[in-house]
Amino acid sequence: MIDSLYIAWKYICFNKARTVTLIACITLIGFLPVSLELLLDESEQQLMSRAATTPLVVGVRGSSLDLVMNTLYFGDEVPELITMAASDRVMETDLALPIPVYVRFRARGHPIVGTTLDYFEFRGLKVAEGQQMAVLGDCVVGAGAAEKLGLKPGDELVSSPENMFDLAGVYPLKMKVTGVLQKSHTSDDLAVFVDLKTTWVIQGLGHGHQDVTVLKDPTLVLKRTEDNVAATAKLYHYMEITDENIDSFHFHGHMTGYPVTAVIAAPYDAKSGAILQGRYLSKEERHQIVEPEEVIDGLLQNIFRIKNVLDAVISVVALATVMAIVLVFALSIRLRQREMETVFKLGCSRMTMARLVASEILMIVVASGFLCTGMVLLVDQFSNNLVRTLFIR
Numbered sequence: 001m002i003d004s005l006y007i008a009w010k011y012i013c014f015n016k017a018r019t020v021t022l023i024a025c026i027t028l029i030g031f032l033p034v035s036l037e038l039l040l041d042e043s044e045q046q047l048m049s050r051a052a053t054t055p056l057v058v059g060v061r062g063s064s065l066d067l068v069m070n071t072l073y074f075g076d077e078v079p080e081l082i083t084m085a086a087s088d089r090v091m092e093t094d095l096a097l098p099i100p101v102y103v104r105f106r107a108r109g110h111p112i113v114g115t116t117l118d119y120f121e122f123r124g125l126k127v128a129e130g131q132q133m134a135v136l137g138d139c140v141v142g143a144g145a146a147e148k149l150g151l152k153p154g155d156e157l158v159s160s161p162e163n164m165f166d167l168a169g170v171y172p173l174k175m176k177v178t179g180v181l182q183k184s185h186t187s188d189d190l191a192v193f194v195d196l197k198t199t200w201v202i203q204g205l206g207h208g209h210q211d212v213t214v215l216k217d218p219t220l221v222l223k224r225t226e227d228n229v230a231a232t233a234k235l236y237h238y239m240e241i242t243d244e245n246i247d248s249f250h251f252h253g254h255m256t257g258y259p260v261t262a263v264i265a266a267p268y269d270a271k272s273g274a275i276l277q278g279r280y281l282s283k284e285e286r287h288q289i290v291e292p293e294e295v296i297d298g299l300l301q302n303i304f305r306i307k308n309v310l311d312a313v314i315s316v317v318a319l320a321t322v323m324a325i326v327l328v329f330a331l332s333i334r335l336r337q338r339e340m341e342t343v344f345k346l347g348c349s350r351m352t353m354a355r356l357v358a359s360e361i362l363m364i365v366v367a368s369g370f371l372c373t374g375m376v377l378l379v380d381q382f383s384n385n386l387v388r389t390l391f392i393r
Helices: 002-014 016-052 064-073 084-093 117-123 143-149 196-203 270-278 292-335 337-345 350-381 383-392
Strands: 056-060 096-107 110-115 127-130 138-141 156-158 174-181 192-195 221-224 229-231 262-267 287-290
Touching: 002 016, 002 350, 016 064, 016 292, 016 350, 016 383, 056 064, 056 270, 064 096, 064 262, 064 287, 064 292, 084 096, 084 262, 084 270, 096 117, 096 196, 096 270, 110 117, 110 143, 110 196, 117 262, 138 143, 143 174, 174 192, 192 196, 262 270, 287 292, 292 350, 350 383
Parallel strands: 110 192, 138 174
Antiparallel strands: 056 262, 056 287, 096 110, 096 262, 127 174, 138 192, 156 174, 221 229
16 A cells, blocks of 8 residues: 555656646635635624624614614714714613714724723723823724734824815824723724714814914904904814813814714613613604614624525535546546556556555545645634624724
């Protein structure tokens, strides 16, 4: 048997192109369905685990999927905005703890999540390095974002404008990184967390500038009366919040009308949650309240329908590939008739030739098995990051 393996090894080494092609085909047949199953299982686990820990989400009537994906996974699709009045409404019911969330802006490709300190307690997020945000302009970053951007407490991070050609709409704000969160293996790891007021400053609803009452430049003053001073558009707005200018930052209008993308509602008990849901059933109701677990479960049902189609396609391709491999070996045996005749003339039996062919097939299958196993283990090790990069991000 060792002699057969040695001769088979020499043969497949001589026919490198044929051997590499066969190994690649067999490897892909095993790798594709297994890796697909791993990624789908990981995506299901990530999606459902986060949805299961988020009881209710309040948002504007529309796509519940967009609302949940933006609120839980900080997706790029921003739902229609609601106001802080929606959060106050939940608070007034005394049925649930409202946690307003504003996910609209980004900083170097990472979502800026405007929220309250209740969010960190709700998600079980703790600061691993530095300290929690304390004042306007502070931010804490997830472990993954800190690693990718090379950030640590004391560094600065600038928000990105929504549109390169509309800098007046969203102001780039230089934020101070006060802390880095512990790794949670969720979407929170890739986020930048700030206070809600900081997101409103980025949007331009709040700003800081020089004291208009002491301005000397006449081009900066539009109108001056005893009770009020109106400034022109030429007045410089601060793009960074510091100890020296933080007192100059202010907001116009009542904050109940300020925007958020959603409100996470954490009911105090199951009965309170049911009563709260009942208050959003009216046809005239502008807002909707959804259970993320139910929404994500519906999404996964669609994903698994697609998976069944992919499995069928992969099965057909695998069958065709196996038949092609069988054909390759059959043609190979016919092309090796002279070689076989030489083997027979040397006194070897047909069983010897069968062992040689079987040894070749065994070596190719074993090599494919090792390669497939290595690739599957690699996908399994990085499945968490792959799912967040390819599906959830």
